Amino acid sequence: MNETMRTVFGLLGGLAVFIYGMNMMSEGLQKVAGEKMKYVLGILTKNPIVGVLAGALTTAVLQSSSATTVMVIGFVSAGLMKLPQAISVILGANIGTTMTAQIIAFKITDYIWPIIFIGFVIFFFCKKEKAKNIGQTIFAFGILFLGITTMGDVMKPLAASPVFTDMIAKVSHIPVLGVLLGTVMTLVVQSSSATIAVLQNFASQAGPDGISSVIGLTGAIPILLGDNIGTTITALLASVGQSKNAKRTAVAHSVFNITGSFLFIWIIPWFAKFVEFISPKGNEIDVISRQIANAHTAFNVANTLLWIPFIWLMVKIVTKIVPGEDVVDTEGQPQFLDDKMAGQPVFALHLANEEIVRCAHMVQEMISEARKAMDQKTAAVWKNVCERRGVVEHLYGQIEKFISNLFASGTLTEVQSMRAASLMYIACDVDRISQRCQEVAKVRKERLEDNREGKEYAFSKEAEKEMESMLEKIEGMLLSAMDAVQNDNRAAAFKVIQQRDELQIQENKLRKNHVQRLKKGKCSPELTGAFTTILYSMERMGSLCVNIAEAYIGQPSLEGERQEQDAVGQ
Template identity: 50%
Template sequence: MSDNLEISTMLFSLFGGLAIFIYSMNLMGDGLQKAAGEKMRRILEVLTSNPLMGILVGTLVTMIIQSSSATTVMVVGFVSAKLMTLPQAIGVIMGANIGTTVTAQIVAFNLGDYAYLITAIGFILFFFFNKKIIKYIGQTTFSFGLLFVGLNVMSNAMKPLAQSEVFTDIIYCVSNNPILGLIVGALVTLILQSSSATTAVLLNLAREVGADGQALISLQGALPILFGCNIGTTITAILASIGARINAKRAAMAHTIFNVAGSILFMLFLPYFAKFVAFISPKGQEIEVVGRQIANAHTSFNVINTILWLPFVALLAKIVTFIVRGEEDTEENRVLYLDYKILNNVAVAMDLATKELTRMAELARKMMANAKKAIINSDTDAAKKVHEIEDIVDMLQTEIIKYLSTMLSQSALTDRQSVRLAGLMHITNDIERMGDHCKNVAELAMEKIDRDLPFSKEAISDLSNAFNKLNDMVDHSIQSLSEGNISLAKKVLAEESEIDKLETDLRDRHIKRLDSGLCNPASTIMFIELIHNIERIADHCNNIAEAVLEDLENNSASPGTDSSPATDIP
C-alpha cells in the first residue's frame, strides 16, 4: 500500500512540475511579447522572397514567443490569409525550429539553485511597480524563475524513480533501441504539444544517476528521443491547417517533411552526430555534461537540418504542392484574414482584423462606385450589384465584431490594445453604415428609373462631381486604415469639411434651378436625399480617420510612461 502511495506521489510530483514548466513557458512568452512592444507585430512584415530572411525572422519570433508551435500556427494562418507565400512560410518554419532550441539551452544551464530568488525578483518588479515596461519585465523574470521551480519539482520526483529497477529497465530499453526512442519522443510531444517540454523532461532524466552510478540516459540514447520530439511537434501545424486553404495545408506538410526527413537522415548517422555533439560540448564526466550535450544536440540538429534544406526551399514547395493537390479558391463571399487559432497573439490578431476591415472598406467602395453608376446612368444592373455586395459587407461586419469580441473575452489586453480594439469595432460599424447609405442611393436610383423622374444635366453634373470628391475621400480613408498613414487621415478630416460645404452649395444650386425651371419639382426630394447620403458617407469616412489618428497617437506614446495601477497577476 505504501509503495503504491509513494509511486503515486512521485508521478503527481512529476506531472505537477511539468505543468508548472509549461505554464511558465507560456507566461514568459507573453511577458516577452509585451516587453518587446507593439512593434513586434511588424516583425513578420519584413519578410521578402529570400528564404534566409524568413529563417532569421522565424528564429527571432520564436525566441520571443517561446513556442515553435505558436509560430507555425501563426504562419499557417498567414498563408491561409494570403499574407505570406509558401516559400516564405517554409523559411519561417525552418527558423522556428531553430528558435525553439533556446528553451533547451536555458534549461541546460541548471539554475535551479537560484529559482526562488529569480521568481521573487520577478514578483517584486511586477507587483510593486506601475510602469508597464517594468511590469512586463517582471512578468518575464517571474516566469523564468518559475520555469526552474518546475524543473526542480520534476528533478526531485525523478531521483527516487532513477533508483527503481523497473523504471531503469524501461529507460534502458528506450535509450538502447533508437527506433523505439524515436517513437517515444514523437508520442510524448504529440501528447504534451510542446517539444520544449519533452526536451526539458529528457534533460532532467539524463542528469539523474542510475542504479549503476552512470547517467540515466546517455547522449546517444537521448538523440533518437530528441529527433522524435521534432517529428511530434509537427502535429500542431497539421491541426491548425484543418479547414484552412490549400496553401496552408501545404505549409503544414512542408513542416512535417522538413522535420521527418531531417530526423531520418540524422538517425542514419547517429554515432557520428553523437561524436560531433560531444566535440562541441564541454568536457567532463557524462553525468555533469550530458545536459549541455543534449541542448547542443537539439540546436545543432535544427541548424544543420536548416542549412541542408536552405538551397532546396523552392523544391520543397514543389514537393508539397505535388502531394497536396488542388487549386486555390477565389471565393470572396467569406472571411479571408480572421484566424481564431492565433487570438492568443493579440497584436497579430488585430493586424489580421485590420486587413479584413480594409477588405470590407474596399467592398463598400465598390458599392459606392455601383451606386453612382446606378443613379447617374440609370443602370439597374449596377443597383442590383450594390445589394449583392451589401450582403457580403453585412456578413463581414458580423464576423469581425465576433472576432474582436472573442479576442476581448479570451485575452488580457494592454491599455494600448484596448484602445485599438475599441477603435476597430467603431470602424467596423462605420464601414457597414457606409454600405447602408450606398444601398439607399441604389434604391433611389431604382425609384428614379421606375417613376421615370428626370434630372437636369446640371443636377447630374453636380451629383457626379460630389461622387468624385467622395470617391477621393473614401480612397484616402481606406489607405490611412491599411497603411496607418497619419497625413492621409488628417487629409480626410479636411475633405469632410469640404463635403459639408458642398452639400450646402448643391442644395442652394438646386433651389436656384427650380426657380429658373431647369429642374423638375418631383425630383427635388430625391436630389436632397441623394446629397444627404453622400454627406453621411463622408461623415463615416471622417470617423474612420479619427479612429486611425487616435490609434497612431496612442502608439507613438512610450509604454514606459504608463502609470496605470497594477491590477493583473501573472
C-alpha cells in the same frame, strides 16, 4: 500515497507547472515586445535567409515553434504570405524553439525562489503596464524552473529502478524505439519544449554506477529527434479546414523534421561526438543537459542549412502530397480572420486590419456603382449595390465578433486594447458608409420605378453630374482613409480631414444650384425630397470617412514616431 503514485503525480505536476510557466512567460514576452513584433510582419516575406531569421526571432518570443507555425498557416490561408516564404519562416521557427532547451540547461536551482519573488514584487506592485509585463516574464521564468526542479526531484527514484533502467537501456540501443518514444511523448503533451525539458532532467540523473547518465547522450538523441517529429502534429491540426497552401505549410513542417530525423538517426554516434566536442567538459551528469540543448540546436541549424537551398524542392514535395487547387470561397466569407490567432494579439490585430481594408474596398466599389446609378436607367446597379451591402454587413459582424473575442481573451495590452477599439470604430464606420451608399442607390431605383409608371420625374443632367462629382470625391476620401489604416500613412489621414470643409462647401453649392434649377424649371419639384435624401446620405458618407481618419490618428503609437509624423502631416 505510495512511492509510485508520488512519482507519477510529482512528474505530472512538475510538467504542468513548467508548461504554465512557459505559456505565462510567452505571454509576458509578447507584451514586453509589444508593437515591435509588428516589424516582423514587414520582413516575413523577404528572401529565404531573412525569413529564417524572422521565424527564429518570432519563435524566441512566442516560446513555441508550433505557435509560430500556426501563425504562418493563418497568414498563408489569408493570402498574406506565399508558400516558399512560409517554409523559410518555419525553418527558422525550428531554430528559435531550441532557445527553451538552452535556457533550461542553465543550473539556477539556488536562484529560483529569489527570481520568483522579484518577479512577483514587480508584477503585483508596479503600476506601469510595461513594468508589470516585465515582472510577469521574470515571475514566469522562475515558475518554469520550479517545474523543472520538481520533475528532477521525482525522477531520482526512477533512475535507481532496475526495471526502468533496463527499459531505457533497450531504447538506448534501438534508436527507432527512442524516436517513437519521443514522438508519442510530444503528441500527448503537445509541446516539444516540455518533453525536451523532461528529457534533460531525466538524463541528468545518475545511473546505477552513480557517475554516468542513466540514458547517455546517444540514448537521448533519438528521443530528441522524436520530440521534433511529434511537435508537427499541432500545425497539422491547425491546417484542418484551411486552404491548400496552408495545409502544405503544415506538411512542410512535418517533412522538415521527419527527413532530418531520418538522416541523423544513421549518424547518431558521430553526431554525439560532435555535440560533446562543442559542449562544456565535465562529469556526464553535470553537462548532459547542455549537451542535449546543443544537440537540439545543432540538429535544427544543420537541417535548416541543408534545406534552405532546396526550398523549391520542398514546395514540389508538399504540392505532390497535397495536390489540387483551392476552391475559391465566396466573397461573403472572411479572408483574413483566424480565431487560432487570439493568443498572438499583434498578429491578430493585423489580420483584423486587413479584413477591414478588404471590406472598405467593397464599399468603394459600391460608391462606384452608385455613381453609375446617376446616369444609368437600369435596376441592375441597385441590385449590385444591395448584394455588396449584404456582404459588407455580414463581414462587419464577423470582424466585430473577432475583435470582441480578442478583448475577452485577456491577452491585449493597454496599447493593443486601444488599437482594437479603434479598429472596431473604423469597421463600424465602413459598414455605415455602405448603408448610406445603399440609400443613394435606393432613391435612384425609386425614381426609375416612378418613370415606369408614367411619372415624368427626372433630375437634370447638371444635377446628376454634380451628385456624381460629389460621390467621386467621397470615393477618393475613403481610399485615402483606408490607405492610412492599411499602410500607416498619417499624411493620407490628414488629407481626408482637410477635405471635410471642401465637402461641406460642395454640398452647399449643390443645394443652391438645385434651388436655381427649380426656379428655371430644369428640375421637377417632386424630386426635392429625393435630392435632399441623396445629399444627406453623401454628406454622412463623407463625415464617416473623416471619422475613420480621426479614429486612425487617435490610435496609440505603432512606431514611436507620432510627434514627428504629426508635424509632417500638419
